[in-house]
Each structure stands twice: as structure tokens, then as C-alpha cells.
Amino acid sequence: IVGGCHVTALPGRTLEEFPVFDYAVYGEGEKTVIELMKFLQQSGISEPSDIAGLVWRDTEGNIHINEPREPLTSLELDILPYPDVKDYYNGPQALAGKNSSYTMFTSRGCPYNCAFCMQVMGRKVRRRSAENIIQEMEYAISHYGVHTFSFDDDIFLFDNQETRELLQLMIDRSLPKRIRWSGLTRANFVTPELINLVKEAGCFRLEMGCYLRSLNNFMGHCCQTYNVWAVFNYLLNSFLLRPRIKIGIKDSTTDIT
8 A cells, every 4th residue: 555645646657657556545545544444354345446535456457546535624634643753753763862853744735836836735725723733742842852843834834813823822832942943934924023923933944935037937826036035035134044946947047136
């Protein structure tokens, strides 16, 4: 059984090119995997054709792609258990002090339609509650001794009430005194008010797409290049910055002015 971003991007082709796999789970797989396990434990049912989000191979080798699975809601994301990473943090590498950071996803989905992005989580953003996010952070601190968090959402820092609520809760729980964190934002979300809150909440590094001017036509609706680089330079005064630069795209040049 295989799943993940590669399968979601190329569901049928994955089984075609990798015959070692019997089943592929595309999209969000939590419910699909459970239904598949129940199917495999039963007898007398020959085909898993009713399991949404599944790609499978029949007895003659034909590949079938079932209908997509509906994405989980924000409420459903809140009740998912935390990732089971105890072996990673308690293993030999932990003794060498290499596991001081912890990766989290606080949301799924991105509302934008950038030309270069596959959008494997869909365009509807579903975010966990601020309290649920803080609880996982507290759990990671107490159980694994981590002091650096990396929020790997498609976009972590929106300029909206949900983001401000989460940042304020970090401050209220005194997390900036114990940890630091990083996350991704977009140039059009950067305002002085939001950045002040981000700094107070313990952010040490921001990531942001920085696009070459020659790609303006390719990018379409995305932020214009000069605005992105102006915001990037503004943020350099307060944070470590990790630019995300697309290279190797047709007609691109090295002109970043």
C-alpha cells in the first residue's frame, strides 16, 4: 500500500509504473486506509470499488481509480491523534541531540492557484483550532524536549482572525519563553501589525516565495515580483528568511530587480 503527494498527483500512473504496490491511497488517507484495512480483513468481497480515495488493481491487472475522498473538516482535523513519533525522538539520534525540532501541520489546503503548484490538499483551507494546536506543541515539549517548531502548512501565516488568535494564544501561554518557530507566509499578508504579533509570539524564521521578474506572465495572478522582494527586504530586519525560488522554468532569467 502506498500513499502521499506522489500518488495524489499521479494516482493511476503510480500503480502502472510500480507493480510492487497493490493499492494506492490518494488525497487525505486517514479514512481510506481504515476502510481498506477492514476490506482486507473480510472474506467474500472481491473488489474494493466502494472505497473512496483508493486506486487498486483487479485480478486481471487492470487499474481502477475510485471516486475522490471528501477532505476532512476542521473539526475532524482536531480529533486526529498526534503523529506517533516517539521512536524517532527516543532513538539513538536523540542521544546525540539531533532531535530538538518538531514539524507540525496546523491546516490543510491552500486557496491559491499558482501555476507551479499541484495543490494536493485542495483549495479549501481547513485549520485546526488554536487550542488543539497549542496542546500538540505542549505535548511535544513535555514528551520530546523539543524547543524549535517548524510549521509546514502550505501557508501558515494568513492575515486573518484565526492566525491572530493562534499567535495571541502562544503569547498568553508563554510559549515564546520556551520555544521558537518558523512558518511560511505570502507577501500580500505582511502588515506591520501582523509582523509585530509574529515576533512577539516567538517566530525566528519566515519562508516566502520570491519569484523572478521574468516569470510574471507565467505566475499569472500571483504577487508581482517587485512587491515580493520589497517585502522580503522589509522582513530581513526582524527574521531569518528562507526564500523559495522557482528555477528551471521556461523563459526564466536571473533578473530579480
